[in-house]
Amino acid sequence: MESLKKVAVIGGGIAGAQAASLLKGMDVTIIAGESYLPYYRMRIGEIISGKDPQTLLMHPSSWYEDKGIRIIHGRAERIDASACRIELSDGSSIDYDYAIIATGSEARTLSLPGGRKESFVLRSADDAISLRRALSSADSFAVIGGGLLGLELAMEAAQSFSIPVSVVESAEHLLPRQLDRDSAAAVQAYLQGKGVEVLTSAETSSADDSFVYLKDGRRIPAAVLAFSVGVIPSKDIAEKSGIKSGKGIIVDHHLMTSAPRVYAAGDAVELDGRTFGLALHAREMGTAAAKAVMGEEVEYIPSEPSALLKIGGMDVASFGTIDGEMRVEADGNRRRTLFIRDGIVKGAVLINDKAGMMAVKEMIGKPF
Template sequence: MERSFDTVIIGGGIAGVQAASILCQEQKTAIITDEEYLPYYRMRIEEIISGRGPEELYMHPLSWYEERGIEIIHSRAESIDKEGRAVSLADGSVIHYSSLLLATGSNARIFPLSGRQDRIFTLRRATDAEAIGKALSSAKSFTVIGGGLLGLELASGVADHLHIPVSVIETAEYILPRQLDKPSASLLMEKLMEKGVSVITSASADHADDEYLYLKDGRKIPSSVICFSIGVNPGKEIAEKAGIKTNKGIIVDEYLRTSSSDIYAAGDAAELDGRLFGLAMHAREMGSAAAFYILGKGKPYIPSEPSALLKIGGIDVVSLGRIGGESDVITDDGDRRVTIFTDDGIVTGAILINDKASMARIKALIGSRR
């Protein structure tokens, strides 16, 4: 079967749906997704582990797409014919486009653990969360490899619901090294330990058997279920195969244009000025920017400063902008702590512990480059 659209979007994540919501006002638009569900909020898939249905996380009901004439095509896009302006799908159909947006997101990284084949997971898709939930229903212990934002939230969530040993293994000296300084990370680690999550830093996984994960230093950690949370690889394969320029991700310019005319990329898959983003806020911004450019109303895309919000063991942690450089603790009353980072007197980043109220003010300060 062959069909034609003005713009075809590969990927039904935040970038793809955001772009479609703008494009559909003037164009016949299709989203190709290789997931069985309608587009959902990926950041919330942990809720599926504790029993929510993926449908409860949908960004919009089917009627929202129907009312806007956005066609959702459930199949995997296998290849792009740039000259013929067409995408071939795994179900054998061919979709023609005038403009193509690659919003293919990213894939979770994993490495093989010798001695163990099963009950090893990553958490990226709704179906991953369903599989983890099922495995945890009979688990004796749970270990997350990787002490980043996602891994910590996952470990803390499981510790809230299940009375089994929960561990986090982190190779760095402290958790969240990209978002926190050492004192803030230590405070967070204490709170996690109080909740029953063992956080083991400066440690690497070596191999595993059915019950334990063995570390390179010889320690063994009870781990009847293991989840990797060691970062992502941008989904650039389909672009690479089509001869579109890639590096770590799909290379785009400030208008989200790839090296091939009328093909754009946005979200986790896109690389701008050597930078990958990996955050929902940038995926949404890039989806909008690409859509406006396709409609002839484009402005150069300037990414917002990154921010991360985390609630663990009752502590609110906010990380804004760039963490590093000169630091100044401007508030520290035991429970509440605010650290700002400066570069040549200009505020470039901040860590707020239990002080969400100051977030908007400090974000504005970072944005103003004062």
């Protein structure tokens, strides 16, 4: 009997777990760099308010055993594509017929002068545990970066710890890529009402162990400081293995890297000069890479992203391009803004309008 093809998936995040779960009739190993089984990364903010990381696991260990998926907790260092072998940092190695690199991304930080000793990011369950520990004995918290993740983090901290929480954002208003100015003002007012101080047009200049200092002379209390200023694709393994990379690990529309039988998926990837950073694309690419490995014809086209944000009791959704003539409908705390260019609906922002979400999403790209 012919033996099963061996597939090694490097990274047990969203893309890696998705790919592994879809590979049928193959001998699958996930090389997971973290000590946990694959978990819902998007929910790690809940650890800050006291949730046990084990409750965020995608599946219990028996699920992987039943599917015959082996999980090795370790770090893949290098791929020897000519020998079809992955070398791990503990000196062991794994042979493969196909490999999928799904190493995700790392949180970016800023290096600020001023001698501050410690700062945090929120990327992994362990990061969330460290943040919770630090916040539980702190008297203030500042988040640098008012993107989706920064706002969620600030809100989670404000709800769980009775300390001043500030968000420092360099743009003129919050979420400039996802929201128009008025919708952003509504979000900002809501956050302020929940005890999160939002500073916009705020450029950081330095930080010591107590404060973050802004270029305009203000200082923000920051016994604990976290950065939420974007991500950097984790491409080191490609660099060490002679696999083509740029901003990320370069793939074609079949998710093939420059090495034979080696695919890549998720945040780690660069496709047509673009990197990603969303669970939506990580899941799609995990699916596409699994199909490609199983011999199906794959032509991956990334879906149009949408941003959904739940800030305490406020629901915010943003679709398409936030640019063009605005049509606003507001009613109490519900607000719907459509962006129209050349008679076509290009984008939309909805606040507290969950019921209208599907219908509005359908309108994007169609005549108004």
